[in-house]
Amino acid sequence: MKIIVIGGSGHIGTYLVPRLVRAGHEVVNISRGKRHAYAEAPEWAQVRQVTADREQEDADGVFGATVAALRPDAVVDLVCFTPESAVDLVERLRGETGHLLHCGSIWRYGSSLRAPIVEGEGTAPFGEYGIQKDRIAQILKEETAGGGLATTSLHPGHIVGPGWHPIGPLGNLDPEVWRTLSSGRTLRIPGIGAEHLNHVHADDVAQGFALAIEHRDAAAGEDFHVVAPTAMNVRGLATAASSWFGQEASLESVSWDEFRAGTTAEHADTSWAHLSRSQVCSIEKARTLLGYAPAYEPDAAILESLRWLIEHDRIDVEHSLVV
CATH class of the missing domain: 3.40.50.720 (NAD(P)-binding Rossmann-like Domain)
Structure with a gap:
């Protein structure tokens, strides 16, 4: 064909x-x-x-x-x-x-x-x-x-994939998020972190x-x-990402106004665009009609992308990956 x-x-x-x-x-x-x-x-x-x-x-x-x-x-x-x-x-x-x-x-x-x-x-x-x-x-x-x-x-x-920045735990592309999580410092999250990313x-x-x-x-x-077989919420992804660096996640819930005041307008707008949707989509139709069987859970896909970025000096982190 x-x-x-x-x-x-x-x-x-x-x-x-x-x-x-x-x-x-x-x-x-x-x-x-x-x-x-x-x-x-x-x-x-x-x-x-x-x-x-x-x-x-x-x-x-x-x-x-x-x-x-x-x-x-x-x-x-x-x-x-x-x-x-x-x-x-x-x-x-x-x-x-x-x-x-x-x-x-x-x-x-x-x-x-x-x-x-x-x-x-x-x-x-x-x-x-x-x-x-x-x-x-x-x-x-x-x-x-x-x-x-x-x-x-x-x-x-x-x-997500090797070669480009993934949407991170805050629903944006802020590379500072990874530095914060790798150091064990507190990450400010808007709301309680229950919004999902797919x-x-x-x-x-x-x-x-x-x-x-x-x-x-x-x-x-x-x-x-x-999409991946499962979706992760903000606190779940932040917790997983912290563990990749051997850290315990330290998360502080703040209001959206406080979150916006602590980051750039671009990062805040991107976060809002992703987190306000908070989407989790079914793949049952693709499984049934096409035989779709995704190989990657979301955290595994993001980790692969993050590892590539670190190895190619595209982002700075304070501690090395331990996984």
């Missing part, structure tokens, strides 16, 4: 593209050509690279033609962020391609009222990113239900896409959550 991966040099593609090559597929990666995959793999030598600026070609109305001209059997779109972009691609591939798979986000839902969230049963999204991702998923489902192109949307949580290793997301391609009939017209 000839498979086009749009944006295959990023987090998910780093693992998905080699998986597809190992499965015997002919793979073409469309990207801007400005970066390499996060992890080396010999399979990349068998991948055809096509350079294209998605944003510019969408503006020019030619990106769909660029993809269709490659005559793919399936297309995996990892970098679609607007309904207009999704519609343009669908209309160009309709009748010419067997399967379009889209990378969504669990932020297609808003703040959690029930856990776990089953596909399609979360609250209404907020924020441009979540609203757009939800609309794209709806468009794709309607397309297939109406007898058009076979589509599938997969919705990852907070993607991480997933990038390779487990890649597994989900590969399975959806393999089980096209079961996946067509469906949407799936692809």
